[in-house]
Amino acid sequence: MFRLEVRTSTPTWFNLALPLLAIAATLVLCSGLIALAGAGILESYGVMFTASLGDSYAITETLVRAAPMIFTGLAVAVAFRAKFWNIGAEGQLLAGAVASCFVGAIPMPGALAMLLMAIAGAAAGAAVALAPATLRVKFKVDDVVSSLLLNSVIYYALMALIEGPWKDSFSGYPISPPIEDSANFPVLIEGTRLHLGVIVALIAAPLIWFLIARTTLGFRIRVTGENPEAARYGGIHVERVLLSTALLSGALAGLAGVGEVGGVHFQVMSDISPGYGYSGIVVAMLARLNPLGVVPAAIFLAAVMTGAEAMSRATGVPAFLSDVIQGTALLAMLVALLFTAYRIRRVGVAT
Amino acid sequence: MSVVLEQIFQVGFLAAIIRIATPLAFATLGEMFSERAGVLNLGIEGIMLLCAMTGFTATSLSGSLWLGVLVAVLTGMLMGALHALFTVMLGLSQHVCGIGVTLFSSGLAYFLYRLIFGQQSVPPAIKGFQTLPIPVLSDIPVLGPAVFNQFALVYMAIVAIPLAAFVLYRTPWGLSVRMVGENPRAADSAGVSVIATRFQAVILGGALMGLAGAFLSMAQFNAFTFGVVSGRGWVAIALVVFGRWDPWRSAGAALLFAFVDALQLRMQASGLGHIPYEAFLMLPFIFTIVAMAVMSRNAVAPSALLKPFRREER
Numbered sequence: 001m002f003r004l005e006v007r008t009s010t011p012t013w014f015n016l017a018l019p020l021l022a023i024a025a026t027l028v029l030c031s032g033l034i035a036l037a038g039a040g041i042l043e044s045y046g047v048m049f050t051a052s053l054g055d056s057y058a059i060t061e062t063l064v065r066a067a068p069m070i071f072t073g074l075a076v077a078v079a080f081r082a083k084f085w086n087i088g089a090e091g092q093l094l095a096g097a098v099a100s101c102f103v104g105a106i107p108m109p110g111a112l113a114m115l116l117m118a119i120a121g122a123a124a125g126a127a128v129a130l131a132p133a134t135l136r137v138k139f140k141v142d143d144v145v146s147s148l149l150l151n152s153v154i155y156y157a158l159m160a161l162i163e164g165p166w167k168d169s170f171s172g173y174p175i176s177p178p179i180e181d182s183a184n185f186p187v188l189i190e191g192t193r194l195h196l197g198v199i200v201a202l203i204a205a206p207l208i209w210f211l212i213a214r215t216t217l218g219f220r221i222r223v224t225g226e227n228p229e230a231a232r233y234g235g236i237h238v239e240r241v242l243l244s245t246a247l248l249s250g251a252l253a254g255l256a257g258v259g260e261v262g263g264v265h266f267q268v269m270s271d272i273s274p275g276y277g278y279s280g281i282v283v284a285m286l287a288r289l290n291p292l293g294v295v296p297a298a299i300f301l302a303a304v305m306t307g308a309e310a311m312s313r314a315t316g317v318p319a320f321l322s323d324v325i326q327g328t329a330l331l332a333m334l335v336a337l338l339f340t341a342y343r344i345r346r347v348g349v350a351t
Numbered sequence: 352m353s354v355v356l357e358q359i360f361q362v363g364f365l366a367a368i369i370r371i372a373t374p375l376a377f378a379t380l381g382e383m384f385s386e387r388a389g390v391l392n393l394g395i396e397g398i399m400l401l402c403a404m405t406g407f408t409a410t411s412l413s414g415s416l417w418l419g420v421l422v423a424v425l426t427g428m429l430m431g432a433l434h435a436l437f438t439v440m441l442g443l444s445q446h447v448c449g450i451g452v453t454l455f456s457s458g459l460a461y462f463l464y465r466l467i468f469g470q471q472s473v474p475p476a477i478k479g480f481q482t483l484p485i486p487v488l489s490d491i492p493v494l495g496p497a498v499f500n501q502f503a504l505v506y507m508a509i510v511a512i513p514l515a516a517f518v519l520y521r522t523p524w525g526l527s528v529r530m531v532g533e534n535p536r537a538a539d540s541a542g543v544s545v546i547a548t549r550f551q552a553v554i555l556g557g558a559l560m561g562l563a564g565a566f567l568s569m570a571q572f573n574a575f576t577f578g579v580v581s582g583r584g585w586v587a588i589a590l591v592v593f594g595r596w597d598p599w600r601s602a603g604a605a606l607l608f609a610f611v612d613a614l615q616l617r618m619q620a621s622g623l624g625h626i627p628y629e630a631f632l633m634l635p636f637i638f639t640i641v642a643m644a645v646m647s648r649n650a651v652a653p654s655a656l657l658k659p660f661r662r663e664e665r
Contacts, residue, residue, distance in 0.1 A: 037466055085446055087393075131640075139644040142652070144446040145592060146643060148393065149636040152585050160629035281450050320461035327397075327455025334443045334451065 010340045015293065018339065019286045022332040023300065029332070030325050039315040051310030052303035060192040063202075064264065066295075066302035068093065068273070070201040071256035072280025073287060073294040074208050075125075079249035080289050081212060083225040084133060084242050088147030089253040090277025091154035095128045096121035096254025098158055100261045101268045104179030113183035114196070118258050125254020126247040128154060133246030137239040151277065159270055166268075176268040185263040195263030202295065204252070209291035211248075221245050253277065282330040288337075301326060364613060365497035370571065372602075372609035373508045374399075374563040378587035379594065379601045380515045381559030385431070387519065387596055388552030389532040389655035390438055393449025395560055396584030397456030398430045402564030404460040407575040408467055410477050416569060419477075420504070423565035424558045430456055431557020432550070439549040442659030453584075464575060479573035480504060502570045504562065511559070515598040528552050532653035535660040545660045563587075589639035595651045608635045 031041040052062045072089040079086035086092075100121035104113055131150060135141035162174045185195040212218035223231040224241045232238050260272055279301055286300070287293030308322035378399060385392040392398075406423030410416050430452060437448040468475055480502040488499040498509075519525040527548045530538035535545045563583070568575045590608060594601030615631035 033462060087446060087450065135640070135644055141640070141643040142657075144391065144393075144657070145588060146640050148585065149589055149640055152582055153633050153636045153640075155582075156629040156633045160627040163629070164627050275454075278450060278454060281447060282454070285447060318462050318465035320458055320465055323458025324455060324462050325458075327451055327453070327458050330451035331437065331448065331455060334437060334448060335441065338441060338443070 005343050007341060007343050014340060015288055015290065018288065018336040019293070019297065019333060022286065022329060022336045025332045025336075026325055026329045029328055030321060033321060033324060034315075034317050037315075037317040039317045044311050044315050044317055047311045047314045048304065048307030050307075052307035057192060058306070060189060060194040062299060062302045062306045063198050064193045064195070065306055066298040067198040067201040067259050067263070068256040068276040069279050069283050069298035069301055070205060070294055071252050071259065072276050073283030073298050074204060074280075074291055075129075075249045075251075075253035075256070076280045076284035077287060077289045077291055077294055078208060078212065078221070078252065079129075079245055080284060081225045082221045082242060082245040083228075084136075084245050084249065085144045086129060086132070086147050086246070086249050086253075087144055087281070088129060088132060088150050088277070089249075089256075089280045090273060090275065091147075091151035092125035092128045092250045092253035093257040093260075093273050093277050094151075094154045094158050095124040096257030097261045097268050097272050098161065098176075098257070099124035099254070100258040101176050101179055104183040104261060104266075105177055107180055107182075110180075110182035113180060114185060114262060117179075117183060117262055118200075118255060121254040121258035121261075122251035123254070125252070125257065126250040129246040129250025129253065130243065133243050137242055158268065162268060162270065174270060178267040179261065183262065184266055185259075193264065195259075197259030197263040200255075201259065204255070205291050205295045208252070212291060217241075217244060253280070256280075279326060282326050282333075285330055285333045285337075301329075362493055362496050364617065365493065366501070367613045367616070368606065368609045369498060369501060369505060370609075371612050372605045373502075373505050374566040374571070374583060375587060375590060375605040375608060376508045376512065376602050377559045377563035377566065378584060379590040379605050380511060380598060381427075381556040381563065382587050382591045383556075383594070383596055383598060383601050384515070384519070384528065384559070385553045385556035386591055386656055387532045387653055388528045388549045389535065389653055389658060389660075390435065390549055390553050391445045391449060391657055392431070392434055392452075392553060392556060393446055393588070394430060394434045394452025394456065395449075395587055396580060396582070397453030397460070398427055398434075398557060398560045399564040399567070399584050400580045401430060401456040401460040402426045402561040403568035403579050404464050404564075404575050406561070406565040407477065407568040408464070410569060411475060416477075416480055419569055420562070420565045423569075424561040427557035427559070427561025427564065428554045429557070431554040431560070434557070435550045435553040438659065439546055439553065442661055445657050445659075461577060474574045474576055476574040477569065480570040502566075504566045504570050507562065508566075511562075512598055512602040519598060524548075524551070529653075531660070532655055535655050535658075539660075539662060545662075549660075560584075586635055589635050592652075593635070593639045593642050595646070596653060611635070 034041050034044045052058055072093060075089045076086060100117035103117045103120045128150060132143045132147040135146050136143045162176050166176045168175050168177060185197050188194045220236050220241045223236060224238050228238050256276060265272055283294055283297040283301060286297035304322045304325050308319040311317055312319035378395060382392055382395055402423040405426040406419040409422035410419030434452050437443045438445045482500050483503050484500040489495045527543045530543055531545045531548045539545050567579050572579060590604040591601055594604040611631050611634055615628045619628045
């Protein structure tokens with residue numbers, strides 16, 4: 001007989017083992033689709049790997065794609081730590097993109113423009129995230145549903161802008177006017193797209209880790225998430241912590257939008273985010289809500305996305321495999337997390 | 352304004368409302384059953400997309416519309432079972448699983464569609480459902496041609512609303528659903544299997560989401576495109592809340608949304624008004640968020656929503 005037993009603590013090697021287990025399970029499960037498409041499994045994964053991490057140019061491309069997911073992953077990780085269920089990183093990213101594009105289009109010295117773009121984008125994202133948090137604190141409105149629905153509101157607001165007052169009168173396409181050239185984030189390695197925002201994302205992760213693990217606010221966030229009753233009893237103003245968490249989380253998601261405007265697209269269009277906000281949930285879960293884990297998790301997803309396109313060209317397997325991998329990885333990770341809550345024990349029955 | 356009023360009372364306009372409302376009504380009823388049993392299904396957006404794809408594909412390959420509908424419904428039930436496996440059986444967090452199911456199913460829909468149909472400049476189309484006038488009833492002025500000269504799936508949606516209310520409020524199974532959604536522990540003590548009831552409700556919900564998807568690709572657009580669902584699943588999530596988890600109110604909410612949407616389309620087409628059409632599309636979401644804040648005083652959401660049930664834990 002086997003039974004599930006509640007675990008009280010988990011060994012630290014779980015933090016690495018569980019995501020790897022989930023990713024391995026995902027790749028095995030998705031290999032069925034590659035076989036269905038009539039391509040070689042190892043060959044396809046091989047192309048995927050080489051095209052995303054095989055040489056230095058590929059690595060820079062993967063990092064460029066990872067940057068927004070590092071930010072949204074951090075945004076979700078921070079929020080989920082406090083059990084503020086922010087499903088709205090997608091909308092917060094879009095708000096950040098719009099705000100930074102507004103600022104970036106104003107002529108001013110480049111460095112100042114970039115700084116103000118970041119501030120405006122973070123503020124816009126934070127403002128959007130504050131809404132579901134306020135509704136939860138003041139009116140006990142479910143934050144899952146309200147933050148999710150806000151994504152659609154922000155998306156339509158963005159569409160109204162780029163199809164209305166912002167519409168590029170020159171081309172007639174629904175895209176915003178570009179930001180000033182001087183506001184384009186500098187490229188760090190000649191001949192690649194590796195921009196300043198990528199480095200900022202890579203630095204943000206350890207900073208957020210420090211904030212969560214070593215500061216008073218981080219402590220409050222963790223306690224509020226783990227045991228709000230105890231937090232309240234210990235004199236922590238839980239509502240205030242939730243609002244602060246929302247501001248921080250929204251600002252991080254907003255920065256994802258800033259990077260895409262300043263470093264990649266230089267303007268806003270309807271498909272500026274291919275779901276990076278939702279991917280942030282996958283990233284955060286794979287990272288077990290640890291900000292340091294967000295970086296490799298985001299790089300993994302980015303590598304899958306970059307690699308899938310090359311795989312599609314080489315083997316004919318549709319590039320949408322990367323979307324399936326993303327969904328499967330999230331579900332596999334959730335199942336893997338069961339091992340942290342329970343352990344399987346043999347009990348009773350003598351053999 | 353009088354021009355607007357004139358438009359509203361046209362047969363074509365009323366018929367358009369009914370057609371826009373149909374997939375929303377199916378989806379909203381599906382989500383409602385799931386939530387009444389205590390399971391939020393954020394997989395709805397992806398499930399509808401996958402069902403639209405499988406239904407379209409089955410029809411395209413076999414030539415049979417009803418086989419397509421059947422395949423879409425079975426797909427929805429399968430994805431519902433998957434969501435239930437994670438959230439009900441394993442007790443994993445419902446919102447994260449739901450996002451996972453949406454990412455997985457929409458990815459799978461894109462992947463399989465591209466695999467089967469390849470990349471074509473003009474998406475393949477099918478001869479979708481044709482209108483099926485109901486004798487006598489379709490002769491009623493205005494209402495007749497608008498309501499009783501529709502697709503068979505529309506009539507199914509019209510029947511589904513009272514049927515859902517009957518099942519939920521007048522049958523023992525409906526009582527079980529409400530019990531496991533409100534107070535699973537009491538339901539368990541009363542001998543109701545919480546796990547089984549929730550499974551059934553989520554799977555039934557999936558079947559209804561399948562009908563919603565099938566309607567989109569086989570009656571409304573007669574083709575599958577990547578934007579065929581474009582947020583209608585999220586709208587259904589909002590409509591369930593707005594309709595206070597009640598079949599009649601939810602269906603009413605779907606009708607109201609369809610009215611606003613049809614009006615928006617008309618105004619866009621006739622170049623009337625300077626309000627961007629996106630403002631109308633935003634409305635259901637904003638209304639719902641406001642409604643949630645207003646309603647929060649009297650808790651109407653199923654009490655056990657989002658809470659997994661494990662017998663041995665207290």
